[in-house]
Amino acid sequence: MMDISSFLLFWAAIFTSNILLTNFLGMCSYLSVSREVESSLGLGVAVTFVLTFTTALNWLAYYYVLVPLNIVYLQYIVFIIVIAAFVQLLELLLERYVPALYYTLGIFLPLITVNCAIFGVSLFMVIRNYNFLQSIAFGAGSGLGWLLAILMLAGIRSRLKEKLIPAGLQGAGIILIITGILALAFIGFSGVAPIQ
Amino acid sequence: MILVILKDIAVLAGLSGALALLLVLAQSILNNYGECKININGKRDLTVKGGNNLLASLSDKAVFLPSACGGRGSCGACKCKVFSGGGPLLPTEKPFLSQAEIAAGVRLSCQIKVKTDIAIEIPESVYNIRKYSATISEIIDYTYDIKGITFMLEQGDSIDFKAGQYVQLLTEPYGKVRQRVSRAYSVSSKPEDRDRIQLIIRLVPEGICTTWVHTQLKVGDKVSFTGPYGDFFMRDTAADIIFVAGGSGKAPIKSMLEHLQLVGTSRKMTYFFGARTLRDLYLTQEMKAFEQVFPDFRYEPVLSQPQPTDEWHGKTGYVMPYFKEVLRDPQNTEAYLCGSPGMIDAVTKALLELGLSKDKIYFDSFG
Numbered sequence: 001m002m003d004i005s006s007f008l009l010f011w012a013a014i015f016t017s018n019i020l021l022t023n024f025l026g027m028c029s030y031l032s033v034s035r036e037v038e039s040s041l042g043l044g045v046a047v048t049f050v051l052t053f054t055t056a057l058n059w060l061a062y063y064y065v066l067v068p069l070n071i072v073y074l075q076y077i078v079f080i081i082v083i084a085a086f087v088q089l090l091e092l093l094l095e096r097y098v099p100a101l102y103y104t105l106g107i108f109l110p111l112i113t114v115n116c117a118i119f120g121v122s123l124f125m126v127i128r129n130y131n132f133l134q135s136i137a138f139g140a141g142s143g144l145g146w147l148l149a150i151l152m153l154a155g156i157r158s159r160l161k162e163k164l165i166p167a168g169l170q171g172a173g174i175i176l177i178i179t180g181i182l183a184l185a186f187i188g189f190s191g192v193a194p195i196q
Numbered sequence: 197m198i199l200v201i202l203k204d205i206a207v208l209a210g211l212s213g214a215l216a217l218l219l220v221l222a223q224s225i226l227n228n229y230g231e232c233k234i235n236i237n238g239k240r241d242l243t244v245k246g247g248n249n250l251l252a253s254l255s256d257k258a259v260f261l262p263s264a265c266g267g268r269g270s271c272g273a274c275k276c277k278v279f280s281g282g283g284p285l286l287p288t289e290k291p292f293l294s295q296a297e298i299a300a301g302v303r304l305s306c307q308i309k310v311k312t313d314i315a316i317e318i319p320e321s322v323y324n325i326r327k328y329s330a331t332i333s334e335i336i337d338y339t340y341d342i343k344g345i346t347f348m349l350e351q352g353d354s355i356d357f358k359a360g361q362y363v364q365l366l367t368e369p370y371g372k373v374r375q376r377v378s379r380a381y382s383v384s385s386k387p388e389d390r391d392r393i394q395l396i397i398r399l400v401p402e403g404i405c406t407t408w409v410h411t412q413l414k415v416g417d418k419v420s421f422t423g424p425y426g427d428f429f430m431r432d433t434a435a436d437i438i439f440v441a442g443g444s445g446k447a448p449i450k451s452m453l454e455h456l457q458l459v460g461t462s463r464k465m466t467y468f469f470g471a472r473t474l475r476d477l478y479l480t481q482e483m484k485a486f487e488q489v490f491p492d493f494r495y496e497p498v499l500s501q502p503q504p505t506d507e508w509h510g511k512t513g514y515v516m517p518y519f520k521e522v523l524r525d526p527q528n529t530e531a532y533l534c535g536s537p538g539m540i541d542a543v544t545k546a547l548l549e550l551g552l553s554k555d556k557i558y559f560d561s562f563g
Binding site: 077 | 203204207208211212215216218219222223226227283284286309
C-alpha cells in the first residue's frame with residue numbers, strides 16, 4: 001500500500017472511496033445536520049479541518065509513542081483522547097483569534113468529537129500503513145469527501161421539502177434511500193483509483 | 197503481566213495529564229480577557245473579569261436578571277438589550293427572540309461572553325432585585341403534594357414586590373444531588389407583609405428543587421432566594437376580572453386577592469380554580485371567604501375528574517365552558533391566568549374566542 005502517491009490518495013478519498021458513502025462512517029451528524037445547506041457547510045468545513053489535523057497528530061502519537069512502547073492495542077483510547085483534546089483546544093483558539101469562524105462553527109465543534117468518520121480515518125491510516133504525508137492527504141481528502149456528501153444531501157433535502165413523499169418513507173426513510181443511491185453512484189467509480 | 201498493565205496505565209495517565217495540562221494552560225491564557233466594563237443604561241459601570249457569560253458576570257455584581265433555567269439557554273428569560281460588545285447573534289439565542297427583538301438588539305445574557313467592554317440596557321426594576329436570606333417559619337400541608345412555606349427575612353430586612361411577582365429559590369446540595377439549582381415560584385403572601393414571603397410548592401416527581409423542598413426543608417432552616425421578578429401583576433383599572441388557576445397556580449392570585457382586600461375594590465371578579473379531584477382542592481374556605489369581603493366576587497372550584505367518593509356537587513369538567521356565564525363586557529375584562537402551559541394555552545384560546553383582547557390576558561406559565 002505504501003506506493004500510492006499522496007496526491008492520488010487525496011482525490012481517491014474525496015471521490016472513489018468517500019468515507020461516508022463507501023464506509024458509511026459519520027452517519028449521525030450527516031443525517032441530523034443536513035437539513036440546511038448553510039449549517040451542513042459549516043459542519044463539513046469543521047470536520048475537514050479537524051480530520052486533517054487529528055490524522056496527523058494521531059499518526060505522530062501512533063508511530064512515536066504507541067509503537068516504540070509496544071502498546072499499539074491502546075490506539076483506540078489514545079486516538080479518542082487526542083481527538084477530544086484537539087477539538088477543545090481548537091475551540092479555545094478559534095474563539096480568541098478567529099471569532100467570526102468560531103461563531104459559524106461554534107455549536108458544531110463539540111459534535112465532531114463523537115463523529116466516527118474522524119476516528120475511522122485514524123484507524124484506516126494505521127491498518128493501511130500510510131506514511132505521514134499519505135495520512136495527511138487521506139485525512140484532508142476524507143474530510144472534503146464528507147463535506148461533499150453532506151452538501152449534496154442538504155441540497156437534495158432542500159428540494160425535497162415541496163415534494164410529495166409516501167407517508168411511510170417520510171423523514172429518515174427517504175434520506176437513507178437517497179444516501180444509498182448516492183453511494184451507488186460513488187462506488188461505481190471506485191475502480192478508477194482503488195485504495196482499499 | 198502486572199508490569200504491562202502498569203505501563204499502560206502510566207502511558208494513558210501521562211498522555212491524558214499532558215493534554216489536560218495543555219488545555220488548562222490554554223484556557224488560562226486564551227480565555228483571559230482582562231478586566232471588562234459593563235455599562236448599564238448609560239449610567240452605571242461595573243468592572244468584571246472577562247471570559248464569563250454576561251448573566252453570571254452581572255449576578256456576581258448583585259445585578260440579577262431573571263433566569264428560570266440558571267443559564268443553560270433553555271428558558272429565554274434572561275433577555276436584555278446589548279448596544280455594543282455583544283458579538284454576533286448566536287444560533288443558540290435565535291429560537292428565543294422575535295424579529296422585532298433581534299432588530300432592537302435584544303440578546304440572551306446567558307449566551308453572551310463578556311470579552312470586551314459592553315453596553316447594555318436593563319429595566320430599572322431589575323435594580324430592585326437582590327438576594328435575600330430567610331428562615332423558614334411555617335410549613336403547611338395544603339394537599340398530599342402541595343405545601344405552603346413561609347420564609348421570614350432576616351431581622352430588619354424587607355422586600356418590596358407587586359402581588360403576582362415571583363422569586364427564585366436557590367437549593368442546597370442534598371442526597372445524591374450535588375449541584376445547586378434555582379427555580380421560580382410565585383409569592384402567595386400579600387406585598388404588605390414586607391418581612392416575609394410565602395410560596396406554594398407542588399411536588400414534581402423527579403424535580404430537583406421541589407423534592408428538596410418537600411423532603412429536606414423544615415421549620416428553622418435557612419435558605420436564600422432572589423427576586424422579585426416578573427410582569428405578572430394586577431393592572432390598576434376598573435375592568436372586570438377573570439382569574440384562572442390550576443394546582444400551585446393559586447399562589448400569585450392569593451397574593452393579589454389579599455392585597456385587594458387591604459386596598460379595597462368594587463371590580464367584578466370571578467376566580468376559577470381547576471383541579472382533578474376533591475383531594476387536589478385547598479384553601480377553599482379562605483377563597484370562599486373573599487365572597488363576603490368584596491362586593492362582587494365569586495370563587496368557583498371546578499373538578500375535571502371528581503371521584504364517586506368525593507360527593508362533589510359543584511362544577512365539573514374543564515373551566516373554559518363556564519367563562520361565558522360570568523362575562524358582561526368582553527372588551528372590558530381582564531384575565532389573569534396561572535398554571536401549566538397546556539392550561540394557559542387552552543384558556544387563552546377560549547378567552548380570545550369569547551372576545552377578550554389579547555393584551556388584557558396576563559399569564560404566568562410554569563414552563
